[in-house]
Amino acid sequence: MKKDRKRILEHLQNSSLVQIRHNELPEEGFSRSDTAAQLQQFDRNTGLMKQALKILDKTVPEKKGLLASFKGRREIEPEDIGKIASASPKVVGICNKIIDLEKQRADTAAERIRLKTLLAQLEPWKSLDIPLNTSDTATTAVFIGTFPKMFDDVSLSEALAQDEDLVFNYEIFFSSSVLTCAVIYVPKTQREQAENILRTLGFTRPLNPTSKIPSEKIKRLEKKDNELVKKISEATVNIQKYAKYRMSISDTLDYYNLRADKYRVISELDQSRNTFILYGYVPEEDEKELEAICLKAADCIVEFTDAGDDAPVKLKNNKFAEPAESIVTMYSPPSKYDIDPTPILAFFFYFFFGMMFSDAGYGLLLVIATTIGICVFKPDKQMRNNLKLFQYCGVATIFWGLVFGSIFGDAPAVFYKMFTGNEITMAQLLPWPTLDTQKDALTIMILSIALGLVHILVGMGCKFYVCIRQKKYAEAFFDTGLWMTMLIGFAILAAGLATLPVLITIGEIIAIASAAGLVLTQGRGKKGIFGKLIGGVASLYDITSYISDLLSYSRLLALGLTTGVMAQVFNMLSTLMGTNVIGIIFMIVIFIAGHAITIGLNALGSYVHTMRLQYVEMFSKFYEGGGKKFEPFSVNSKNFKIKKSDKN
């Protein structure tokens, strides 16, 4: 029923279950209501509040911790929203006042600038004891003004004496390379003669002469200036007084944003005189909950149908994979034909990140920092997932750090040597066999490429599965399957080179068989026997792209090595000053600063390059993307979140 419109929408908003579908035109027999006026009103209010908050931030900067951005939104009771609503007119009033005060302050500041220019103009005349607009006395003509060049007593009298008859007297008040301020007295009878000469010298009278003696005028202006300064600080103090409303202003801002969202939805509703229809998408699993909410809120009918092709996508994963959803959505949410790549991506993301960051000490720091972040700040879902992503990455980093024998680089070995004088390597310190990134670089490179092969094969396996699911068998077996067997053949061949010669033969047979299969099948879209054959042979050229993909995984080695070597360099630097007191202090400072730099640079590098391996090397094998993200109609506030109450 139409009368329940707002109530139902409120419940939907609070539950965040439904994404409203936008229909271009209403169904026949229904109309839309126009909420543009209300929306405009909300926009105006939110604009006011944003401006007021900005002013407050400028005048009274909020004390924020460095980590405040991790903090989740404040929880409020559902009833509190009513309080915010009833207080909103008052808050709007406060915002208006704040903006007025700010305007006053800006105006006053502009006024002060004008005063300052006036003062600057008067400055040269400070010692003049007659008003600037003094004109002639009974017998004497007085010229007060400036010359656009430098004169001293001698040069001025010489200049004025060009007219030999002229009788004159003068005083110079100020003189600089571009300006000379002077007063010249001549008998009234010679006024015109004097004017002529002065004109040739470029003499000008002051722009805005006053009837006051300059020094007095200056005093008055200065007094006025002081008043203005006072006014500005008063306005500032007044603004500061409003700082305590900051929270309620941002609450109200949120409240208006929520209402604006609601009205935007209302304008999308198909309405008849007494009823309305709302179309939306809801995840299948939430159907029951949604029905319960709607029926409880009002008299209504809830129908569910198939979502159709352009339905938005909501990713659903277990705890292990969920943090990586943001990585998938950053690329593009899956389309209807894709499988959800998140679980696979999550595993390889953590794994490769760990291999590139590859230091047990850094990994431990990462785990500790993210755990503290999650436990102390109780961040919102998205931030929590981001922190979790790095938590899992940290675990993988610890694992690889231990494999590569790297704990803050070679810190344990370096300190052992520093304090005992005995040489020791990390390999000797650690009780398990380790791979040294520098000495065993070749081994690790082969390992990297082998892992890359697994990664790519998994990607192709997904493609295989997707094709089978869509019943495109030819594509599955010929396009994907044959390449997979070919790559596996090469892998066995390569393994055979290092170990058993039998494997070489097996690998060769598999690879050649796959190649033959490719030649026979890849041209199947072409016409004629030659076309088919050429198409088939040409497709073998794709091997280059697989090779370059595989080589790309050598970055696993490169970045792992970078971390290790940088850490090692800083460890070495930190022990330079020896074991005396200064040396120890120096060591601690360099150690902390150096490792902070290493962590910053390499964590960034590892993050970026893992992402690239997923996007370019794996996703290109099977993932199409292009889906739309499920964005439910929800409480989209920045400052508070409403506690989910069970009573509903």
Next chain:
Amino acid sequence: MNGIVFAILAASIATVLSGIGSAKGVGGAAQTAMGVLSEDSSMFGKMLVLTLLPGTQGLYGFIVGFLIMINCGVLGGEVPTLMQGLGYVAASLAIGFGGMISGFAQGKASVAGISMCAKDESNFSKAMVSITLVEIYALLAFIVSLLMVISIPGIKM
């Protein structure tokens, strides 16, 4: 006559040339990023990532330089023969030039990526991935230099 001077020269070549590439790349990207930040300072995190991408070449060069120093008797290892010293020079050329020129190119890509991201923040991941495409060539150069440097002490020359 031993080859230590050449080994030192090699370390310098590796570090300096690739450093020039990164410095120019990051410098150009940083200028553009600051332009964007002057309009909208909330994009700092994203801009930082895009700006730092051309910075890896310098690191690769530095690592090769460092490994040469460790191997050739400056910071450990044995003093190389003349030919080994020349071998280090040859090995350092790969990351030196590879790093420098890919640094220039990646810097340009970064600038473009930053402008793209400034227009629409959702382009961030695409910009990032496209910029890292350049990186592979620095990486290949690095791996080649690296494998040569660590194997030179074992080769009799």
